[in-house]
Amino acid sequence: MTPYELIRTKRDGGALPLEALRAFVAAYGRGEIPDYQMAALCMAVWFRGLDPPELRTWTEAMLRSGGMLRRTSGSPPRIDKHSTGGVGDKVSLCLAPLVAACGVAVPMVAGRGLGHTGGTVDKLSAIPGFRTDLSLAETDRIVAELGVCMVGQTDEIAPADRRLYALRDVTATVDSIPLIAASILSKKLAEDLDGLVLDVKVGSGAFMRHREEAERLARTLVDLAWALGRPAVAWLTSMDAPLGSAVGNASELLEAVDVLRGKGPSDVRALTLRLGAEMLVLGRKAGSIAEAERLLEGAIDDGSGLARLRALVRAQGGDPEVLDRPEELLGPLQTTEVRAATEGVLAAVDTLAVGLAEVVLGAGRTRSDETLDPGVGFTVRCRPGERVERGEPLVLVHHRPGRDVAEVCHRLAVAFRIADRAESVPPLFLSRVEARRR
Amino acid sequence: MTPYELIRTKRDGGALPLEALRAFVAAYGRGEIPDYQMAALCMAVWFRGLDPPELRTWTEAMLRSGGMLRRTSGSPPRIDKHSTGGVGDKVSLCLAPLVAACGVAVPMVAGRGLGHTGGTVDKLSAIPGFRTDLSLAETDRIVAELGVCMVGQTDEIAPADRRLYALRDVTATVDSIPLIAASILSKKLAEDLDGLVLDVKVGSGAFMRHREEAERLARTLVDLAWALGRPAVAWLTSMDAPLGSAVGNASELLEAVDVLRGKGPSDVRALTLRLGAEMLVLGRKAGSIAEAERLLEGAIDDGSGLARLRALVRAQGGDPEVLDRPEELLGPLQTTEVRAATEGVLAAVDTLAVGLAEVVLGAGRTRSDETLDPGVGFTVRCRPGERVERGEPLVLVHHRPGRDVAEVCHRLAVAFRIADRAESVPPLFLSRVEARRR
Numbered sequence: 001m002t003p004y005e006l007i008r009t010k011r012d013g014g015a016l017p018l019e020a021l022r023a024f025v026a027a028y029g030r031g032e033i034p035d036y037q038m039a040a041l042c043m044a045v046w047f048r049g050l051d052p053p054e055l056r057t058w059t060e061a062m063l064r065s066g067g068m069l070r071r072t073s074g075s076p077p078r079i080d081k082h083s084t085g086g087v088g089d090k091v092s093l094c095l096a097p098l099v100a101a102c103g104v105a106v107p108m109v110a111g112r113g114l115g116h117t118g119g120t121v122d123k124l125s126a127i128p129g130f131r132t133d134l135s136l137a138e139t140d141r142i143v144a145e146l147g148v149c150m151v152g153q154t155d156e157i158a159p160a161d162r163r164l165y166a167l168r169d170v171t172a173t174v175d176s177i178p179l180i181a182a183s184i185l186s187k188k189l190a191e192d193l194d195g196l197v198l199d200v201k202v203g204s205g206a207f208m209r210h211r212e213e214a215e216r217l218a219r220t221l222v223d224l225a226w227a228l229g230r231p232a233v234a235w236l237t238s239m240d241a242p243l244g245s246a247v248g249n250a251s252e253l254l255e256a257v258d259v260l261r262g263k264g265p266s267d268v269r270a271l272t273l274r275l276g277a278e279m280l281v282l283g284r285k286a287g288s289i290a291e292a293e294r295l296l297e298g299a300i301d302d303g304s305g306l307a308r309l310r311a312l313v314r315a316q317g318g319d320p321e322v323l324d325r326p327e328e329l330l331g332p333l334q335t336t337e338v339r340a341a342t343e344g345v346l347a348a349v350d351t352l353a354v355g356l357a358e359v360v361l362g363a364g365r366t367r368s369d370e371t372l373d374p375g376v377g378f379t380v381r382c383r384p385g386e387r388v389e390r391g392e393p394l395v396l397v398h399h400r401p402g403r404d405v406a407e408v409c410h411r412l413a414v415a416f417r418i419a420d421r422a423e424s425v426p427p428l429f430l431s432r433v434e435a436r437r438r
Numbered sequence: 439m440t441p442y443e444l445i446r447t448k449r450d451g452g453a454l455p456l457e458a459l460r461a462f463v464a465a466y467g468r469g470e471i472p473d474y475q476m477a478a479l480c481m482a483v484w485f486r487g488l489d490p491p492e493l494r495t496w497t498e499a500m501l502r503s504g505g506m507l508r509r510t511s512g513s514p515p516r517i518d519k520h521s522t523g524g525v526g527d528k529v530s531l532c533l534a535p536l537v538a539a540c541g542v543a544v545p546m547v548a549g550r551g552l553g554h555t556g557g558t559v560d561k562l563s564a565i566p567g568f569r570t571d572l573s574l575a576e577t578d579r580i581v582a583e584l585g586v587c588m589v590g591q592t593d594e595i596a597p598a599d600r601r602l603y604a605l606r607d608v609t610a611t612v613d614s615i616p617l618i619a620a621s622i623l624s625k626k627l628a629e630d631l632d633g634l635v636l637d638v639k640v641g642s643g644a645f646m647r648h649r650e651e652a653e654r655l656a657r658t659l660v661d662l663a664w665a666l667g668r669p670a671v672a673w674l675t676s677m678d679a680p681l682g683s684a685v686g687n688a689s690e691l692l693e694a695v696d697v698l699r700g701k702g703p704s705d706v707r708a709l710t711l712r713l714g715a716e717m718l719v720l721g722r723k724a725g726s727i728a729e730a731e732r733l734l735e736g737a738i739d740d741g742s743g744l745a746r747l748r749a750l751v752r753a754q755g756g757d758p759e760v761l762d763r764p765e766e767l768l769g770p771l772q773t774t775e776v777r778a779a780t781e782g783v784l785a786a787v788d789t790l791a792v793g794l795a796e797v798v799l800g801a802g803r804t805r806s807d808e809t810l811d812p813g814v815g816f817t818v819r820c821r822p823g824e825r826v827e828r829g830e831p832l833v834l835v836h837h838r839p840g841r842d843v844a845e846v847c848h849r850l851a852v853a854f855r856i857a858d859r860a861e862s863v864p865p866l867f868l869s870r871v872e873a874r875r876r
Binding site: 036047167 | 441442445446449472473474475476477478480481482484485605608609610611
């Protein structure tokens with residue numbers, strides 16, 4: 001079947017021959033299929049979807065366009081976590097060393113921030129000298145030594161996905177559930193995992209704003225992971241407000257360190273424990289979620305989680321001592337308060353608007369070649385459902401001294417909606433999706 | 439609105455802002471929009487369509503990507519005919535000079551054959567020295583002198599359409615009614631017409647195999663022409679058998695000359711008279727179809743139609759005397775008969791298969807860079823509904839001496855289906871579609 005026939009078949013709603021599909025995606029990864037044919041196919045997929053065998057084939061072909069991490073025999077189970085992205089989500093930073101401290105290896109290939117959502121790679125890059133561009137061989141060595149490593153997607157990992165993501169980004173084919181699932185899993189499966197925990201965000205600050213589509217994505221991801229031989233669990237969690245209090249790169253890293261010190265905001269801690277517990281259960285280090293959460297709390301209390309993060313920072317080229325010197329990570333900052341214009345209850349936060357304000361401030365990017373200021377950010381002081389007095393600070397904006405932040409403050413003031421009475425606030429944990437075993 | 443937003447809006451079924459759409463198509467014509475974005479947009483259009491204002495804007499932008507023919511004041515009305523393509527359709531070759539002989543100018547930009555359908559440009563190119571790559575200025579001069587000219591699409595005419603057609607051809611976005619309509623009219627309107635007659639073919643040898651979609655295309659074309667200020671009439675005509683008896687480039691030209699001599703197959707003559715009559719009525723040279731047909735018959739009987747074709751051949755670089763020396767146009771040929779394997783009635787002709795057999799013979803092309811043999815072709819001896827005896831020749835294959843034509847003959851034998859009794863044969867003229875005046 002020619003590329004033309006493949007596009008036409010998908011367009012007309014027919015089933016794609018799997019060998020032809022595999023060959024098409026592989027050839028695209030090698031640069032042998034032009035972008036315009038892949039763009040036409042992706043748009044046809046946007047309308048028609050991919051059935052499970054097609055999705056599995058597509059994902060495997062993208063995975064095989066690059067290399068994989070490798071482990072030595074007898075090494076511990078390997079489980080990773082992936083979040084679909086939100087505002088203030090620093091969970092990976094405390095979760096990965098904590099789970100590793102409990103005996104499950106976490107070889108995490110993480111993303112950079114784009115648009116309104118932050119990226120784990122950017123938060124780690126706030127540490128001077130910290131390298132996220134490790135080769136597969138370097139990553140293998142660090143995972144073997146520490147049970148944890150956190151790197152960016154290099155050219156070695158699913159290059160077909162890299163090229164395709166850039167194409168989807170300019171052809172309005174990003175928000176297709178099968179294409180999202182294939183992109184996530186082609187990268188994650190390059191980590192040679194035993195299982196995967198997925199945090200699918202729902203709400204005003206998430207890519208999936210509605211629960212039904214988030215559930216469809218979660219179901220697609222766990223079923224696809226299972227079809228590829230990896231047990232997976234997904235949690236739908238609320239992204240109707242920034243997670244925790246810190247928004248910004250270095251400040252989020254510091255908030256994650258707080259969690260490892262037994263402090264930090266309750267939602268960040270709760271999410272870290274729940275997702276980490278799922279990882280320990282998948283990795284068979286605990287028989288139940290409750291037992292797993294106790295193990296993780298122990299690794300917080302005895303400092304072994306934080307010690308693992310420090311070791312990771314050192315192994316990847318940074319100086320762990322900076323985690324104790326916030327002013328060094330943040331640099332000189334000035335703080336401007338965004339205050340409540342009226343009294344009432346904080347009814348809702350337009351979390352997308354908060355993420356976009358972060359971009360305007362310089363802590364996020366809209367083009368992949370933009371550089372960030374790791375030190376600037378927000379401190380969120382008020383959560384939906386809480387009472388506010390007129391003039392009370394809702395958010396603190398930490399910016400470079402003398403910098404005009406009027407637009408940032410205006411965006412934030414609009415994003416925090418105050419009403420006469422409370423509206424229903426969704427719980428952090430919305431639902432859990434497991435693979436349908438066959 | 440950015441290109442990305444335009445693609446996304448169409449994908450989601452929204453109305454495109456016309457100025458943004460115009461700018462997008464114009465930029466594509468200048469090579470400033472990459473093919474992958476246009477491919478994604480075309481696939482979205484395949485699914486969502488274009489509403490009338492979008493279609494008009496798209497067509498105008500493609501038209502304006504190139505130049506136009508120009509006429510001097512006081513010149514006669516200009517009407518053209520366009521056919522959506524079929525097998526054995528040589529009507530343009532006799533129609534254009536005949537209509538010109540009756541006082542309506544026909545500045546025809548014609549197509550080359552591709553796939554199973556032949557092209558007027560290829561049939562004319564069977565004449566040694568005949569040039570179809572005239573500039574706009576040369577075409578203007580010949581139309582002013584003779585009232586008729588027949589040229590191919592050069593880089594001067596709707597280059598955006600040229601680039602887009604090549605892209606649609608490899609991205610499975612050819613068979614979209616709005617994109618077909620825009621492609622046809624962007625070229626035809628470059629002729630500075632007063633009106634247009636459309637021959638929309640339906641059946642086994644046409645791009646539109648079903649009547650409903652052909653009616654939709656005809657309706658779209660006449661409404662779009664009207665919206666662009668050109669009166670238009672479309673006829674749906676049957677393409678369930680090759681038109682006439684000759685299939686091949688030089689042989690079709692010779693059959694068209696036969697019609698201008700008052701001979702030729704009845705279906706070719708009937709179609710020429712009906713479409714030509716519509717052109718004369720649109721050009722206000724006749725008050726009714728009946729009157730117009732009498733004018734055209736007069737131009738056949740007095741030889742003025744044929745004289746006009748001879749003048750055109752001379753003006754475009756050929757020697758009109760070759761029209762009287764078939765052996766010179768055809769070259770040395772050998773004839774192989776395809777005979778009926780059984781007695782009965784010719785129930786149906788798979789006309790697509792006949793067109794594809796023409797490609798195998800060397801008289802058609804599947805890639806735009808293939809060269810043709812102008813002399814080879816078929817003579818169709820039997821029409822659907824006619825009785826055939828076992829062993830009776832159904833088609834004659836005219837090929838180069840010594841050339842193996844077993845595959846061609848096999849394809850033709852399968853294409854002509856003989857049954858015990860007659861099946862219903864559609865009439866040549868199926869229905870007429872006029873613009874809904876607003």
